[in-house]
Amino acid sequence: MKAGGPRHTGALRSGVERAPAITREGDLVAVCRALLGGRSAVQRELVDDCAAAIRSGGDPLGDALCAIRSPAARRPLGATYTPWPIVEAMIRWATQRVDPVRVIDPGCGSGRFLLAAGRAFPRAELVGVEIDPLAAALARANLAAAGLADRARVVERDYRELALVPAGGASLFAGNPPYVRHHAIAPRWKAWLRERAAARGLAASQLAGLHVHFLLATAELARPGDAGIFITAAEWLDVGYGRLARALLSGPLGLVRLDLLDPVLRAFPDAQATAVICAFEVGGEQPAARLRRVRSLARLDPLAGGRPVARARLASEPRWSALAAPPRKAGDGIELGELCRVHRGQVTGANQVWIASEETPPLPPALLIPAVTRARELFAAGIELRPGAPLRRVIDLPGELDGLAASERAAVERFLAWARRRGADRPYVARHRSPWWAVRLLPPAPILVTYMARRPPAFVRNPAGARHLNIAHGLYPRQPMTPDALDALAVALRAAAGSATGRTYAGGLLKLEPREIERLRVRVSG
Ligand SMILES: C[S@@+](CC[C@H](N)C(=O)[O-])C[C@H]1O[C@@H](n2cnc3c(N)ncnc32)[C@H](O)[C@@H]1O
Numbered sequence: 307m308k309a310g311g312p313r314h315t316g317a318l319r320s321g322v323e324r325a326p327a328i329t330r331e332g333d334l335v336a337v338c339r340a341l342l343g344g345r346s347a348v349q350r351e352l353v354d355d356c357a358a359a360i361r362s363g364g365d366p367l368g369d370a371l372c373a374i375r376s377p378a379a380r381r382p383l384g385a386t387y388t389p390w391p392i393v394e395a396m397i398r399w400a401t402q403r404v405d406p407v408r409v410i411d412p413g414c415g416s417g418r419f420l421l422a423a424g425r426a427f428p429r430a431e432l433v434g435v436e437i438d439p440l441a442a443a444l445a446r447a448n449l450a451a452a453g454l455a456d457r458a459r460v461v462e463r464d465y466r467e468l469a470l471v472p473a474g475g476a477s478l479f480a481g482n483p484p485y486v487r488h489h490a491i492a493p494r495w496k497a498w499l500r501e502r503a504a505a506r507g508l509a510a511s512q513l514a515g516l517h518v519h520f521l522l523a524t525a526e527l528a529r530p531g532d533a534g535i536f537i538t539a540a541e542w543l544d545v546g547y548g549r550l551a552r553a554l555l556s557g558p559l560g561l562v563r564l565d566l567l568d569p570v571l572r573a574f575p576d577a578q579a580t581a582v583i584c585a586f587e588v589g590g591e592q593p594a595a596r597l598r599r600v601r602s603l604a605r606l607d608p609l610a611g612g613r614p615v616a617r618a619r620l621a622s623e624p625r626w627s628a629l630a631a632p633p634r635k636a637g638d639g640i641e642l643g644e645l646c647r648v649h650r651g652q653v654t655g656a657n658q659v660w661i662a663s664e665e666t667p668p669l670p671p672a673l674l675i676p677a678v679t680r681a682r683e684l685f686a687a688g689i690e691l692r693p694g695a696p697l698r699r700v701i702d703l704p705g706e707l708d709g710l711a712a713s714e715r716a717a718v719e720r721f722l723a724w725a726r727r728r729g730a731d732r733p734y735v736a737r738h739r740s741p742w743w744a745v746r747l748l749p750p751a752p753i754l755v756t757y758m759a760r761r762p763p764a765f766v767r768n769p770a771g772a773r774h775l776n777i778a779h780g781l782y783p784r785q786p787m788t789p790d791a792l793d794a795l796a797v798a799l800r801a802a803a804g805s806a807t808g809r810t811y812a813g814g815l816l817k818l819e820p821r822e823i824e825r826l827r828v829r830v831s832g
Pocket of ligand 1: 418
């Protein structure tokens, strides 16, 4: 999380002993040394009070560090310590999902997650990774005072360089990866992100913040059966440079839940970011993750509930925060986007050339594809386009003409010369596809929908297998659906069509983008 604003890290929990304030970094170092059993000139009473406060569940050392170092001084390392109620809610979630033999806290700071995990998992090895030597000393002192030192170690290193030996059981990754913006990330680490992501077939943005690097490092270290729970600044949910984080969580890391903390909560008293908690189970087969918006800190614990969102949907959705909207009342149905992806139809660039007419030079019939080219064809079709419906043909030539028989090739060459004379190779669309003549119609969509009219959209089943141009959108099921299920979905969509919200133009013309169609709520059974 990023540092900024006032300089306190949250109130003491009830039952936690109050330790006297440490106001100088030198004293903090001395207290740590004493808690670790070393010689130190600091007053014994101060050390004993700190130890008592730590044993009763507080973190006087971390509080002192956050008070001594201003937010501006902590910002380069993204050092904002997590309030206890959040740490505890996150570790409590973990206790219900995994029995780790090892807990790893990337960027452990003063070690709050390790302290909580040490109490929750009495046999687990505790591994903190921390780049700041003073914070690492705090974590070691905390762990020692809490009686956890014999199964804990704090590795002073960049988390991206961590190597782990197999633990003989599940590892839990828990923590608050630092929020450091890309401007402060060294070029070699940006290259690291790009190369490691590319090795997984993923793209990485150079604008990604350090928490995205930590997610990738975690994906590199984690093994099937491991679990994790992180709290981070939330902007990666919706921005382009968060794509890698979304791809890792919806893919190999195996997101199981996401709790988006309402901005007004100011979950981090000394940070200015909206926070999100994401929990994952590596290699899990859950078809959906639960997403929830948390509007009050009193509702944070337990991390439970939320609306299920299919993993496939998460993988394709560029903005996740809207998916965390509160669940509707039972009976409100689900969003179409849970079931289907919606794609606008193909753009030809020159319909007067690519839609066959009497003027079109003869072409092999296999290259003339029945397609919906006018919205009125869908309105006229009623509830379904039957095979043999009167549709115009779109010329869909292969990109590679060598595979055509000689006579077909000759016909295509004559057609292309004719098309060139009509300027079909010059529009923007033609210039930006390769080769310019390959229109590439989309596969037949089992349900088609009009998206621009002075009436609600028409949802039409497509047993004819017609293709569609960009006067319609096609609905493509995310999972295979039977014809009966598709019929039922089309019925439900017609019932819901009146509630579609898109952009209204002069004269009541309603235009619906694919994403707006995906947000339609439908009531379907089964
Ligand atoms: C947001 S703080 C979280 C501290 C602690 N886990 C907590 O939640 O209270 C992030 C921590 O990561 C550390 N850090 C920053 N960059 C790091 C890196 N590249 N490798 C390891 N630790 C790093 C910072 O020093 C800081 O202590």
